[in-house]
Amino acid sequence: MKYLILFLIIFLSGCIQLDTWENGIISYRLKEFTEEEEIKIRMAMDEWESVANITFTIEGQVGLTIKKSSSVNASTTGSGCYPFCLMRLKTTGHRIILHELGHTLGLIHEHCRMDRDDYIHIIWENIKEKEKHNFIQRKGLLNIYDFPYDYVSIMHYRSVYIFSKNMQPTIDFLGHIRVHPDGLTEEDKRKIKFLYPYTEE
Ligand SMILES: [Zn+2]
DSSP: OHHHHHHHHHHHHHHHSOOOOGGGEEEEEEESOOHHHHHHHHHHHHHHHTTSSOEEESSSSOOEEEEEOSSOOEEOOTTTTTTOEEEEESOOOHHHHHHHHHHHHTOOOGGGSTTGGGTOEEOGGGBOGGGGGGGOOOOOSSOGGGSOOOTTOTTSOOOTTTTBSSSSOSEEOTTOOOOOOSSOOHHHHHHHHHHSOOOOO
16 A cells, blocks of 8 residues: 555656656557557657657657557656656547647647637637646646747647537637648647757767
């Protein structure tokens, strides 16, 4: 029991701290996916790796476990939970995997930035109770003044009805027209380069 409590204290306090992965190296294991799904996950990893000093590897002590889920797409944020960082994937659409890997790398939801109320309006009364945490504002690892608000970031929810409990909108984009790219935006790339810069030779 004593060890269980100690374990929980270490685990929870570790998860609270938002941090990047040392040297951009993330040792991962995949669990319960088909070969086809594993290829899709690797493709999304390749896309993040191609823009910053990031290495997803199956070598070394496992820091991130990626598990097939029957219920959610979700991930711990950053390396703070190491060695128990967990990503769960219900679906394996490219954008979804990119989004969850973004959390793993340390990015918060774009629509949770401290300045988001200047750009969108969250309609709290329409959001399912158990999903409200997905809209809570928080300070991320980046200074918001260095990065303009990105409506089409891979870390921004797209649907105005996301997590609606009553078929009514949960996000009002205040008339902003959005054209989403297939993958990462230039701002997503700039952010991750800032967090994982290439080291000078
Ligand atoms: Zn998310």
